[in-house]
Amino acid sequence: MTRELLTGNGAAALGAKLAGIEYLPAFPITPQTEVIETLSKWIEEGSMDCKMVTMESEHSMVTAAGAAAATGVRTFTATSSQGLLYAAEMLHTVTGWRVPFVLVNVSRGLASPITLEPDHNDIMALRDAGFVQIHCSTCQEVLDSMILAYRLSEDAGVRLPVIVNYDGFYLSFTREPVEVPNQEYVDRFLPPFPTNQPRFSADHPMSQGVAVLGGSAYSYFKYQTHLALLNAGLIYKQITNEFQILFSRSYDPVELYKLKDAEYAFLMIGSFSCKGKEAVDQLRAAGWKIGLVRPRLTRPFPMDELRKSLAPLKGVAVIDQNLSLGMGGVLHQETAAALYPLITRPILAAFVGGLGGRDISAEEFYSMAETIREAVKTGETPPQRLLYTEKENTDMQQLQRIAGTHTTSP
Amino acid sequence: MRISVEQIRRKYLRHDKKFPHVWCPGCGNGIVMGALLRAIDGLSLPKDEVVLASGIGCSGRMPTYLDFNTLHTTHGRALTFATGIKLAKPSLNVIAIMGDGDASAIGGNHFIHAARRNLNLTAIIINNSIYGMTGGQYSPTTPFGSKSTTSVHGHIEQAFSIAELAVTSGAGFVARSTVYHAELMAHLIEMAIEKVGFSVVEVISNCHVQYGRRNQLGGAVEMLQSYKDNAVTVKRATSLTEEELEGKITIGVLADREMPISTEEYEKVRQRAKERGGNVGC
Numbered sequence: 001m002t003r004e005l006l007t008g009n010g011a012a013a014l015g016a017k018l019a020g021i022e023y024l025p026a027f028p029i030t031p032q033t034e035v036i037e038t039l040s041k042w043i044e045e046g047s048m049d050c051k052m053v054t055m056e057s058e059h060s061m062v063t064a065a066g067a068a069a070a071t072g073v074r075t076f077t078a079t080s081s082q083g084l085l086y087a088a089e090m091l092h093t094v095t096g097w098r099v100p101f102v103l104v105n106v107s108r109g110l111a112s113p114i115t116l117e118p119d120h121n122d123i124m125a126l127r128d129a130g131f132v133q134i135h136c137s138t139c140q141e142v143l144d145s146m147i148l149a150y151r152l153s154e155d156a157g158v159r160l161p162v163i164v165n166y167d168g169f170y171l172s173f174t175r176e177p178v179e180v181p182n183q184e185y186v187d188r189f190l191p192p193f194p195t196n197q198p199r200f201s202a203d204h205p206m207s208q209g210v211a212v213l214g215g216s217a218y219s220y221f222k223y224q225t226h227l228a229l230l231n232a233g234l235i236y237k238q239i240t241n242e243f244q245i246l247f248s249r250s251y252d253p254v255e256l257y258k259l260k261d262a263e264y265a266f267l268m269i270g271s272f273s274c275k276g277k278e279a280v281d282q283l284r285a286a287g288w289k290i291g292l293v294r295p296r297l298t299r300p301f302p303m304d305e306l307r308k309s310l311a312p313l314k315g316v317a318v319i320d321q322n323l324s325l326g327m328g329g330v331l332h333q334e335t336a337a338a339l340y341p342l343i344t345r346p347i348l349a350a351f352v353g354g355l356g357g358r359d360i361s362a363e364e365f366y367s368m369a370e371t372i373r374e375a376v377k378t379g380e381t382p383p384q385r386l387l388y389t390e391k392e393n394t395d396m397q398q399l400q401r402i403a404g405t406h407t408t409s410p
Numbered sequence: 411m412r413i414s415v416e417q418i419r420r421k422y423l424r425h426d427k428k429f430p431h432v433w434c435p436g437c438g439n440g441i442v443m444g445a446l447l448r449a450i451d452g453l454s455l456p457k458d459e460v461v462l463a464s465g466i467g468c469s470g471r472m473p474t475y476l477d478f479n480t481l482h483t484t485h486g487r488a489l490t491f492a493t494g495i496k497l498a499k500p501s502l503n504v505i506a507i508m509g510d511g512d513a514s515a516i517g518g519n520h521f522i523h524a525a526r527r528n529l530n531l532t533a534i535i536i537n538n539s540i541y542g543m544t545g546g547q548y549s550p551t552t553p554f555g556s557k558s559t560t561s562v563h564g565h566i567e568q569a570f571s572i573a574e575l576a577v578t579s580g581a582g583f584v585a586r587s588t589v590y591h592a593e594l595m596a597h598l599i600e601m602a603i604e605k606v607g608f609s610v611v612e613v614i615s616n617c618h619v620q621y622g623r624r625n626q627l628g629g630a631v632e633m634l635q636s637y638k639d640n641a642v643t644v645k646r647a648t649s650l651t652e653e654e655l656e657g658k659i660t661i662g663v664l665a666d667r668e669m670p671i672s673t674e675e676y677e678k679v680r681q682r683a684k685e686r687g688g689n690v691g692c
Contacts, residue, residue: 026560027516028544029485037545037559044562054547054560057486057516082466082484086516111484114466402427 006178008171009034011139015146018186021076024052025064031168032080032106058083066094072199075101081108081122095130100153108168109356117357118168120322124330132162133299135269139176158232167271233300253302259291267293268319279365313346315372321354353387436630438589438615449599463492465512469536486517510537510551525579527672538617546620557624573612577665582607584665588614588637
């Protein structure tokens with residue numbers, strides 16, 4: 001094992017290399033491009049035996065990835081934001097093919113307005129596609145998740161593609177010390193692409209993507225895919241246990257931070273949870289009983305783990321870096337749905353923040369903690385709130401004045 | 411009298427809002443922008459009647475800097491946005507600004523079909539042979555054998571020739587210039603805007619940062635010099651053999667022809683339907 005300073009993109013590329021990928025269809029997009037660039041360099045140098053083709057769009061890229069995986073080849077691809085959405089048609093299609101491969105999505109906000117900076121609207125828009133979704137908070141986790149993702153994806157009880165997701169800029173371009181596992185250990189954990197599963201081969205021809213009219217066969221196969229995705233949650237726990245034994249790092253479906261005696265918690269995903277943990281430390285130093293809950297998996301949604309960890313709490317501030325327009329944050333909706341059957345459950349306060357790369361400050365974490373404590377005191381669920389300061393609002397109005405447009409207060 | 415740079419700045423640039431621009435020093439995009447503005451000014455088009463639509467990439471930023479009706483859209487879709495605008499408001503002058511990646515990769519299908527349909531639009535395609543903004547990956551116009559971040563040992567695919575593709579796809583007007591030939595470019599853009607039908611101006615431009623550097627083509631000055639040295643007019647090209655044309659850039663008008671125009675044919679259908687007593691709502 002060695003330690004290297006790697007960006008999130010570098011860690012993803014190295015994870016793909018260690019996993020022994022054989023085929024890489026690619027298309028550049030900020031902030032993902034460094035992943036394919038790094039792999040391209042290794043392929044050109046001859047340090048990786050992999051075939052790479054730059055396609056003409058993400059749509060064809062995901063099509064090629066799914067088709068290659070159907071032939072029994074370990075396949076990797078990566079995209080971001082607009083690219084993920086442009087490939088949406090094929091993302092839904094390839095899960096129906098039940099083909100295993102790994103896709104990295106470097107989260108970035110969606111147009112319009114156009115941005116290059118991160119939030120989770122891209123990945124949340126694809127939550128129903130049938131991919132397993134793993135959300136990372138550190139560069140180490142990115143590398144490890146790549147290896148876990150292939151193992152999970154290729155498991156006979158899953159056979160679904162997996163998305164490894166991390167935040168653009170905050171993680172994609174930030175260098176952190178990463179422990180790089182030995183190839184020998186990776187190989188022990190991740191055997192070669194299984195040859196005993198259905199795949200295209202000359203001596204056993206088979207069909208993919210067959211039209212099934214009437215609804216009966218369609219319902220059967222769709223529900224099968226749903227069940228496989230739910231099963232991926234169980235398999236995930238088995239393989240992370242194995243991973244911990246080999247590499248001494250644990251990746252539960254939901255990470256619990258200082259939750260043991262907690263009365264309150266922040267609930268969030270991705271790299272901003274590191275800021276959340278820092279806020280937890282500060283609040284604890286000030287006497288608060290507060291922790292942080294970070295789902296690593298959002299598909300399958302870790303219902304049981306969330307119920308178990310949240311039920312004893314008095315109040316939870318759910319921080320969504322996405323916005324389902326006309327409804328609110330997706331994590332908040334899904335957490336509320338998970339908790340609904342419980343007789344005693346915490347009050348949930350819904351916050352939307354960090355959109356388009358906007359920071360979430362320590363003060364805002366303290367303010368959210370204050371809000372949830374107040375809500376618990378009064379027993380009243382507070383209205384959903386966008387994290388936005390008075391100064392930002394004034395600045396926006398100033399910009400709108402320059403642009404000569406009318407201003408309206410939110 | 412031709413408009414001065416200072417007049418251009420005051421009249422057409424969002425100089426107090428959107429600058430400094432993001433382009434690298436020496437980038438050809440600014441020369442194309444200048445030529446476009448001189449063409450628009452030469453035609454005395456009212457600013458309110460001009461719409462600029464762009465895709466994604468370095469070229470995609472151009473409309474942001476200009477004081478017209480502007481639309482910065484998604485990668486490859488400048489022409490589809492432009493099509494929607496033109497069909498809804500045929501009286502507007504709609505100009506799509508694209509890069510080679512925009513027009514011939516992710517938006518390649520839109521490009522050939524806009525040409526086939528011969529919609530009354532102007533398409534300006536800045537071809538710098540590379541995906542510049544994302545870090546120098548090969549695009550569909552990267553020449554065979556050239557180096558990019560994704561073809562370190564030389565590119566193994568053949569390049570599209572954008573103007574010729576437009577000609578065979580059915581565009582009414584097709585021209586090519588380079589950023590060295592700024593005067594010619596402005597003139598060709600003027601002709602393209604004036605032409606009724608799908609008009610394409612391909613501009614060969616320098617990305618010395620991502621493409622030139624990797625292929626030992628020098629900086630901006632050397633690349634412009636090479637455009638000067640290697641450009642041949644359409645007229646002269648007809649007297650050269652295929653071997654002699656190797657490595658040359660043919661500039662000028664490649665096609666200027668009268669073909670049925672989508673919006674006009676559509677109007678005729680509406681009129682015929684109306685005469686037959688059909689229900690024509692809008």
